[in-house]
């Protein structure tokens with residue numbers, strides 16, 4: 001099978017700091033890839049490179065058979081990016097914003113209107129379509145990000161912590177959405193810290209730490225080393241696990257500060 005994403009020797013540094021260290025990775029089409037790793041591991045950086053947002057890197061990245069560096073606009077037109085955080089134009093109404101996004105992708109007014117109505121209806125946001133987005137809650141913003149990332153019907157969907165701020169019903173909806181997109185043959189590259197969800201939805205899980213892939217396989221393959229669930233595998237591979245001690249240290253640090261402020265007042 002020809003991979004839909006092919007990464008060879010991908011490295012990225014910011015100044016002296018190596019953020020991605022000669023990553024090799026092929027992704028087959030039609031799969032949900034769970035891309036996990038500790039804070040600062042390099043997940044968002046990988047996704048931004050794969051979407052054509054970051055272009056100064058070493059190595060070769062091919063998406064749908066095209067080298068991103070040579071075909072960035074073509075690749076951008078076929079991938080959807082749902083970022084963890086985004087600067088939305090919050091003085092626009094929801095309708096104005098999604099129309100603007102649709103126009104960027106050269107969709108007709110009719111298609112924009114039709115898709116927007118259906119997608120917002122599914123997310124329970126249709127009644128808010130003519131509201132300015134500066135009044136939206138965090139979860140509403142997240143639903144807008146998901147809608148705008150999918151509006152142009154991308155072949156590959158990159159999601160960076162898409163469940164952030166969503167209520168329990170919306171989480172169920174997005175999990176079902178992942179399966180529905182997969183059933184349509186789309187490839188989904190899903191970054192998250194929610195291990196239970198990643199474990200359930202992913203066909204393949206890739207664990208990155210300090211810019212290097214340290215585990216890669218199905219959940220069954222990753223479990224072969226006797227761990228019970230993905231959270232335990234994650235902790236074993238990426239930390240020394242002394243969480244109780246660290247929590248005690250954190251709590252103690254606040255006590256020290258109180259003592260200090262009392263002392264300085266005296």
Ligand SMILES: Nc1ncnc2c1ncn2[C@@H]1O[C@H](COP(=O)(O)OP(=O)(O)OP(=O)(O)O)[C@@H](O)[C@H]1O
Pocket residue numbers: 014019037038039040041042043044045046
């Ligand atoms: N624009 C930037 N300038 C300098 N360093 C950056 C920049 N963007 C990211 N980094 C650094 O690159 C490293 C990887 O960041 P990245 O956002 O890819 O991590 P992540 O795995 O997505 O983390 P998280 O789970 O916290 O979102 C971090 O050390 C981060 O500080």
